[in-house]
Amino acid sequence: MVVGTRAAAAPTNATEGGSRTEPTGRLGAVGARVVFEDLEKRYGDVAAVDGVSLDVAAGEFLTMLGPSGSGKTTSLMMLAGFEIPTAGEIYVDDRPIAAVPPYRRNIGMVFQNYALFPHMTVGENIAFPLKLRKVKKADIQRRTREVLELVELPGYEARYPRQLSGGQQQRIALARALVFDPRVLLMDEPLGALDKQLRESLQLEIKRLHERLGVTIVYVTHDQQEALVMSDRIAVMNRGRVEQVGPPAELYDAPQTRFVASFIGESNFLDGRLAGIEGGVAQVEAPGVGVLRARLGEGLASGTDVAVTVRPEKIVFAEEGEGSDGLNHERNELDATVEDVVFVGEMHRYEVRLTGGQTLILKRQNRAGVRRYERGDSARVAWHVADTRLV
Amino acid sequence: MSATGEARQGVGVGASPRARVRPARAARRRVSLGQGLLYAVTGLILFYLVFPIFVVIPVSFSSAKYLQFPPPGFSLQWYEKYLTRSDWTGATWLSVQVAAGTALLATLLGTLAALALVRGRFWGRDLINAFVVSPMIIPSIIVAIGIYFFYARIQLIGSPFALVLAHTALAVPFVVVNVSATLVGFDERLEYAAMNLGANRRQTFLKVTLPLIRPGVLTGALFAFVTSFDELIVALFISGTGAVTLPRKMWDGIRQEIDPTIAAVSTIFIVLSVLVLVSAELLRQRSERLRTAIPTQVE
Ligand SMILES: Nc1ncnc2c1ncn2[C@@H]1O[C@H](COP(=O)(O)OP(=O)(O)OP(=O)(O)O)[C@@H](O)[C@H]1O
Ligand SMILES: [Mg+2]
Numbered sequence: 258m259v260v261g262t263r264a265a266a267a268p269t270n271a272t273e274g275g276s277r278t279e280p281t282g283r284l285g286a287v288g289a290r291v292v293f294e295d296l297e298k299r300y301g302d303v304a305a306v307d308g309v310s311l312d313v314a315a316g317e318f319l320t321m322l323g324p325s326g327s328g329k330t331t332s333l334m335m336l337a338g339f340e341i342p343t344a345g346e347i348y349v350d351d352r353p354i355a356a357v358p359p360y361r362r363n364i365g366m367v368f369q370n371y372a373l374f375p376h377m378t379v380g381e382n383i384a385f386p387l388k389l390r391k392v393k394k395a396d397i398q399r400r401t402r403e404v405l406e407l408v409e410l411p412g413y414e415a416r417y418p419r420q421l422s423g424g425q426q427q428r429i430a431l432a433r434a435l436v437f438d439p440r441v442l443l444m445d446e447p448l449g450a451l452d453k454q455l456r457e458s459l460q461l462e463i464k465r466l467h468e469r470l471g472v473t474i475v476y477v478t479h480d481q482q483e484a485l486v487m488s489d490r491i492a493v494m495n496r497g498r499v500e501q502v503g504p505p506a507e508l509y510d511a512p513q514t515r516f517v518a519s520f521i522g523e524s525n526f527l528d529g530r531l532a533g534i535e536g537g538v539a540q541v542e543a544p545g546v547g548v549l550r551a552r553l554g555e556g557l558a559s560g561t562d563v564a565v566t567v568r569p570e571k572i573v574f575a576e577e578g579e580g581s582d583g584l585n586h587e588r589n590e591l592d593a594t595v596e597d598v599v600f601v602g603e604m605h606r607y608e609v610r611l612t613g614g615q616t617l618i619l620k621r622q623n624r625a626g627v628r629r630y631e632r633g634d635s636a637r638v639a640w641h642v643a644d645t646r647l648v
Numbered sequence: 649m650s651a652t653g654e655a656r657q658g659v660g661v662g663a664s665p666r667a668r669v670r671p672a673r674a675a676r677r678r679v680s681l682g683q684g685l686l687y688a689v690t691g692l693i694l695f696y697l698v699f700p701i702f703v704v705i706p707v708s709f710s711s712a713k714y715l716q717f718p719p720p721g722f723s724l725q726w727y728e729k730y731l732t733r734s735d736w737t738g739a740t741w742l743s744v745q746v747a748a749g750t751a752l753l754a755t756l757l758g759t760l761a762a763l764a765l766v767r768g769r770f771w772g773r774d775l776i777n778a779f780v781v782s783p784m785i786i787p788s789i790i791v792a793i794g795i796y797f798f799y800a801r802i803q804l805i806g807s808p809f810a811l812v813l814a815h816t817a818l819a820v821p822f823v824v825v826n827v828s829a830t831l832v833g834f835d836e837r838l839e840y841a842a843m844n845l846g847a848n849r850r851q852t853f854l855k856v857t858l859p860l861i862r863p864g865v866l867t868g869a870l871f872a873f874v875t876s877f878d879e880l881i882v883a884l885f886i887s888g889t890g891a892v893t894l895p896r897k898m899w900d901g902i903r904q905e906i907d908p909t910i911a912a913v914s915t916i917f918i919v920l921s922v923l924v925l926v927s928a929e930l931l932r933q934r935s936e937r938l939r940t941a942i943p944t945q946v947e
Binding site: 337338339358359360361362363364365366368370372373374375376385386389390433434437 | 838
């Protein structure tokens, strides 16, 4: 257990500025490495977690992202020690922690409903982990004060949790989880109960704290936007398994499965058959549309059924791209009819129908010089082969 | 007995205060006749229920030598007699001791039982729950006869300790019901949070769980105390000559010496019961306050 407080050292670090840290971070020695090895949790016939392997680097911010019931909470509960894995092992800094009871794991946790003790003041809530660790009274007071400054609620010691707003309670829960210097911090949908604006400002605040403290964070959310904004890496969960792990940009631009492509951001899918490979480019036959070219996915053989996927903002109406950025070769071009236009503020969102009956979504910026198409217009849509993936 | 039993249960479980809905103005006139009838009937029932109190309390201050209503004059002689006769004070003191012992034992056992019955996931849980609560439903006379034969065989008749044991069996359901009610609404994540912050199971229970369920535990303890304190039937069977409790003494008294001392004792009893019920209600309100998120003044 680290008794000295990092909160005291933090202000000096903050002056270095908030540049984005590498996963190992400049205070990298503080966070612990967390490894899930073939982790499994069954409830009767249901596999809540079904063979999860993850390697979270010391000081990394890793987000588990997935729909409801995908096993995110169960994974966290096993790491915190409240659920016992059916199979597999968890290592913190290369030591297996199966035999360590929850109260000795020294892993901080922020619960979705904050779980502040209603019968204790803010000060008593924050002092709780310190008292259990027999920290001296004067030190408890000092560290409580420091951590409250860290979460920007100085002087709130005497309040009761019920006298705080949701956002304030969230910060106190964070302060309580940080005050005993855990090397790993778990957060289970900590912002789920807050409104959008508050959520966004707290996302940045938590990220800033992470960069300052260097603690390893395992964060759980089902909000893809939140995951993209905050994480060093994202593990996309589906039905108790990890579908794909990687930095936000990689998951967005190179999804390996249809699930990942549709769960993170919006995607178009065109079903087809892999006809062949030409110069490292996959040729896919889509019924009624013709041959589409795409970047080759891993381990796909000719003749297999595949889906071609492309993001809505990567598709253009054909005449605007021509000549300007060299899109005209190396791209897929198709005839289409505009089915629907929706104005969403900074964008127009078009739904177009292809000759094979499939529909595509595409988005165009709302600015001068971008032609607006109307419902029923014929158009030619195009997108770059490099923006086209197979899943 | 059954009436007070239900009252206790009702207050303990604490039906949350219903929002008082005002009838719309148009509707109010139409129902006014029915409402008048309702008020009249309700008033009659209430009067019937509290009527004995209107007789007993005045009689306890009577200047007459015998039970007589209305009393001819005011006097504190019966209170004086009650307080100076050692058989009355002895019985009272014994009752207090037995009730305290019962409250202690029943609260301990009942709280633990409630924890197991609410939290536990084991086979036959509902069955055990019904069994634990059964003394509340089974007629006292049946329990009393059973206890009497059993205690006679192991020669426990006439011992205060035996009374504590028997009363505990009767009082445990009240503790279980009250503690369960607070436990059902208890957010177990608070316990997870405590453990996550470094508290072992014992520390978690003492510092987080117990303070939060305390209102239910205290209410249960109060009801356990009263259950024992005014219990007559079991006492009739097993108190023998060595452990005469206050209700038992009153029972004997009313057959041997018909004077208003009984009324004085009853008045003291009534005041005590009202105090207990008021405390229980205050505790319930306190626990409700702890749970709501509405900002209130710091206590
Ligand atoms: N105690 C339990 N008993 C039985 N099944 C459970 C239990 N806990 C979780 N499950 C099941 O395990 C699966 C994963 O649950 P988990 O709570 O980990 O999902 P999650 O990803 O956190 O979802 P959410 O986003 O809704 O919180 C679900 O199908 C759930 O029904
Ligand atoms: Mg969850």
